[in-house]
Amino acid sequence: MGVAVENTLIVARNLDYRFPSGTEALHGVDFSLSPGEFVSLVGPSGCGKSTLLRLVAGLLPVKPGALTIDGAAPASARGTEHRCGFVFQSPTLLPWRSVEANLTLPLELEGVPKTRSRETAADWLSRVGLSDFAKAYPAQLSGGMRMRVSIARALASRPQILLMDEPFAALDDLTRGRLQEELLALREREGFTTLFVTHNVSEAVFLSDRVLVLSARPGRVIGTVSIPFGPRRDPDLRGEPEFAHLVRSVTHLLREAGA
Amino acid sequence: MKKVLPLLPPIAFLLLFLALWQATVHLLHVPSFLVPSPLSVAVEAWNSRGDLLPASFTTLAGALAGFAAALAGGTAGALLFAQARWIRASLYPYAIFLQTVPIVAIAPLIVIWFGAGFPSIVLVSFVLSVFPVLSNGVEGMTRVDPQLLELFSLHNARPSQILFKLRLPHAVPYLVAGAKVASGLTVIGAIVGEFFAGYGATRPGLGYLILQSAGQLRTELLFACVGASTVLGLGVFLATGLVSHLVLARLDEPGSA
Numbered sequence: 001m002g003v004a005v006e007n008t009l010i011v012a013r014n015l016d017y018r019f020p021s022g023t024e025a026l027h028g029v030d031f032s033l034s035p036g037e038f039v040s041l042v043g044p045s046g047c048g049k050s051t052l053l054r055l056v057a058g059l060l061p062v063k064p065g066a067l068t069i070d071g072a073a074p075a076s077a078r079g080t081e082h083r084c085g086f087v088f089q090s091p092t093l094l095p096w097r098s099v100e101a102n103l104t105l106p107l108e109l110e111g112v113p114k115t116r117s118r119e120t121a122a123d124w125l126s127r128v129g130l131s132d133f134a135k136a137y138p139a140q141l142s143g144g145m146r147m148r149v150s151i152a153r154a155l156a157s158r159p160q161i162l163l164m165d166e167p168f169a170a171l172d173d174l175t176r177g178r179l180q181e182e183l184l185a186l187r188e189r190e191g192f193t194t195l196f197v198t199h200n201v202s203e204a205v206f207l208s209d210r211v212l213v214l215s216a217r218p219g220r221v222i223g224t225v226s227i228p229f230g231p232r233r234d235p236d237l238r239g240e241p242e243f244a245h246l247v248r249s250v251t252h253l254l255r256e257a258g259a
Numbered sequence: 260m261k262k263v264l265p266l267l268p269p270i271a272f273l274l275l276f277l278a279l280w281q282a283t284v285h286l287l288h289v290p291s292f293l294v295p296s297p298l299s300v301a302v303e304a305w306n307s308r309g310d311l312l313p314a315s316f317t318t319l320a321g322a323l324a325g326f327a328a329a330l331a332g333g334t335a336g337a338l339l340f341a342q343a344r345w346i347r348a349s350l351y352p353y354a355i356f357l358q359t360v361p362i363v364a365i366a367p368l369i370v371i372w373f374g375a376g377f378p379s380i381v382l383v384s385f386v387l388s389v390f391p392v393l394s395n396g397v398e399g400m401t402r403v404d405p406q407l408l409e410l411f412s413l414h415n416a417r418p419s420q421i422l423f424k425l426r427l428p429h430a431v432p433y434l435v436a437g438a439k440v441a442s443g444l445t446v447i448g449a450i451v452g453e454f455f456a457g458y459g460a461t462r463p464g465l466g467y468l469i470l471q472s473a474g475q476l477r478t479e480l481l482f483a484c485v486g487a488s489t490v491l492g493l494g495v496f497l498a499t500g501l502v503s504h505l506v507l508a509r510l511d512e513p514g515s516a
Contacts, residue, residue: 054409057409057413058413059409059412059413078413078414078415079415084413086409086410086413088406088409088410089406090404090406092404092406092407092410094407094425094428096428096429096431105410105414105424106410106413106414108424109411109414109415109416109420109424110414110415157414
């Protein structure tokens, strides 16, 4: 914390946020993300993790200068190369659109020509292994498949930053593990920068380069744990003693945070 | 066979009811202008088919036009209401007026303003059936998942894109449910409209025929008119139900959205 990183993409400096109701959600948050980094946010319920993601996405107003993406205000990053993709807690697919039409939605909104957005959709469907389901409707997919579509939709407009708000919380353990591994592979191939909110400490350790621990509300960063495993990770890593040790240190910090 | 089975009890009950009715009227010698027997009603309906059938079609035309107006007007109103909270706050009380105003009080006014004839009948049917479409439509357009609204604004969606790519399609199941309620009301509206704004003897609808047969104490014909109105209402309701079933079948999603 407070250490100046030369090559930074997202920087929060003494970031505060108050809900319109007056409740203080975040107080004095400091962190920075380098391009390509995968950082997880963990913390007690209601500590403002999701709010922090929405601030980075430019969905909530932010004090000028307190939060920047490549030096600019978050909202101005939309439509530029520093745009954000957002994966929500639930897949949030439109039930009246086919899988393919759900994928093309962000491109359609941004005015990308139809033939090109359809090519992009087909490309992303194959990358998440759902090529056979292009014409299917969300109702016909399993929970894991819906989340894959949701991730592909977030990445289809080629964002440099991927924001994920507890995306795997509602999935069963087996599906969750598989999607974690797929996310790592996608990240290695595409090189996007990720800010990942989760309640699951072992998930945070398995995916991240760094885990930030937030305090109870009003949230601020009370600790950082670096995860030195490199970008390519074997599923068996979860059984290694070093992995267990890192999970324990994050859990320890969380306990201090009052979780 | 499985689909026919649930229809058997109500049909059996109807037959039993008609038989009891026929027997009671016959045994107690009830005068036919008071309560005619089902058989004499059926005979009268057959003999007056030259009046009854055209009247039914006239009423059906008014009801369907009123229904179409209610669907279009209700959806358009819901689109307007979905624009902003302040629009809803300022206009919703007046929409409720449509629901609570006694239609028999407003129908003569409509005739005074728009004259007797088809437009007034359609308008009465519209006033009676628009509210369920409007209120359901508003509900469907405003109860959109906030995360989807965030997704749309994240991709710089224009207000018109949010309206037509998110709010309107999301409201379709709600509008369909509203249409089902409205479909039952629309025939009633057309008949009430004809009471006050009927075409007169040149092109009578069921409403006019009901007034006429009541005035002449032709109770058999009156019963036949009631039967025809019921069949019309039921027909419009069932047809709407069938269409809604087809529309919703594709959108039916078990579990989360």
